[in-house]
Ligand SMILES: CC(=O)N[C@H]1[C@@H](OP(=O)(O)OP(=O)(O)OC[C@H]2O[C@@H](n3ccc(=O)[nH]c3=O)[C@H](O)[C@@H]2O)O[C@H](CO)[C@@H](O)[C@@H]1O[C@H](C)C(=O)N[C@@H](C)C(=O)N[C@H](CCC(=O)O)C(=O)O
């Protein structure tokens with residue numbers, strides 16, 4: 216690409232050296248620089264990209280974008296100084312890929328819980344309606360039936376733009392992105408032009424990163440400011456009328472707002488909710504009238520998620536009849552209150568709850584049809600938000616029996632994680648077992664017919680990070696094998 220055109224998108228402080236006519240590629244990692252390319256130095260949490268300039272130059276970098284002076288030969292390498300390289304990379308990547316988000320409807324979903332589920336519902340409905348669409352988030356980057364692995368819920372700016380470009384090139388007319396607060400703060404979404412921004416909820420999580428709920432909420436609000444103020448565009452904001460933070464978000468944008476909710480009046484409201492082990496039914500009141508909705512997704516929180524997805528798809532121009540029909544066809548969202556299909560005399564769910572509110576929602580979603588004990592296995596990550604640990608256990612105490620364990624212990628000792636969780640327990644019916652494999656086995660060992668067992672915290676993940684090594688791990692596999700031993704052939708998978 217023409218170098219001059221590429222850097223024209225940047226607020227430049229200084230250009231040092233002679234700019235080449237063209238740059239071949241863009242990179243934020245010195246290990247992936249190609250000859251004639253541009254290397255953008257990012258100050259990370261672990262290392263500083265500015266320290267890798269020489270490596271980038273050795274690999275052929277011809278232009279360096281930096282936020283502080285770097286030592287290179289100005290006759291061979293041009294240096295562009297900018298204030299903030301994390302934002303610069305988004306702008307450069309969008310230009311490099313020729314603004315791929317302009318070619319499609321870009322939907323951003325933010326909030327503490329429900330991002331993956333809402334994105335998954337939107338993606339499933341669009342696919343069922345025959346529309347080519349893509350989605351990216353915690354589970355990966357899903358494009359035309361292929362699931363690519365992703366490192367983060369919201370990828371770095373270069374990865375984000377390249378995924379949007381790939382989706383556009385493969386003919387997708389819509390792409391849904393899970394937007395994390397970390398991603399917003401770190402400018403990973405710079406250059407992404409959203410058409411619809413969805414807010415699910417704001418509850419306790421990630422305070423190790425944000426410090427206060429106020430900062431955390433303000434981080435989420437960046438998605439709504441990022442919609443811009445270009446009123447020649449049809450853009451929409453979808454917010455949860457049941458969450459007090461929604462009001463604050465509305466100050467950030469002047470685009471039309473669609474509200475959804477269960478408790479409070481909203482444009483898309485769910486009432487007459489009936490929760491069963493097989494699924495959920497409710498009445499959807501919408502700007503187009505009332506509809507009876509039947510879905511396989513369980514739990515009241517999934518009514519909220521379904522309403523958010525419905526409002527967004529309506530904003531996009533889809534008929535509510537079609538949305539409701541396809542909602543009923545969705546079987547499950549991977550690892551989100553996903554029932555393990557067996558002939559067992561008990562019910563097993565795999566879930567991803569790892570915040571206090573999600574734990575409460577996961578547990579209360581099954582209470583209406585609980586016949587015997589509810590056993591809840593909950594782990595939390597090592598070297599991450601410690602403040603939430605006792606609150607997680609406090610919420611888990613709603614269950615009859617709780618197994619406190621770890622999800623990704625990383626470099627933290629089991630003992631400290633478990634002790635900090637246990638502080639919050641409200642009753643004595645619990646066990647502390649740091650090794651998650653043993654914790655899963657224990658949960659099945661105490662289970663009886665008609666019990667419900669929820670394994671929370673690992674969801675779709677098929678690994679556990681212990682130290683800095685990823686070991687294969689599957690709650691469902693361990694639980695099934697243990698149940699097979701305990702309940703005999705009745706435990707065979709359906
Ligand atoms: C704390 C955090 O946000 N870390 C993210 C960050 O890593 P980092 O700051 O450690 O990066 P770094 O290793 O210091 O590297 C800095 C720069 O030097 C470059 N470098 C590095 C080495 C080298 O040899 N050459 C070189 O050029 C790197 O390419 C990079 O550009 O940048 C990486 C690349 O974008 C991210 O993958 C990484 O996410 C880590 C894995 C992470 O766990 N992040 C969490 C906190 C997070 O972001 N979570 C949210 C979801 C939250 C939710 O549950 O809702 C998410 O969006 O994933």
Ligand SMILES: Nc1ncnc2c1ncn2[C@@H]1O[C@H](COP(=O)(O)OP(=O)(O)OP(=O)(O)O)[C@@H](O)[C@H]1O
Pocket residue numbers: 326327328329330331332333353368393415416516517519520550551552566567568569572573574576577674
């Ligand atoms: N709307 C909701 N409100 C509260 N809890 C929810 C909601 N939707 C899902 N949950 C719970 O939170 C867990 C995580 O859901 P989901 O993956 O959709 O959220 P997320 O925002 O993508 O989370 P993460 O960023 O950690 O991936 C689910 O397994 C469920 O227990």
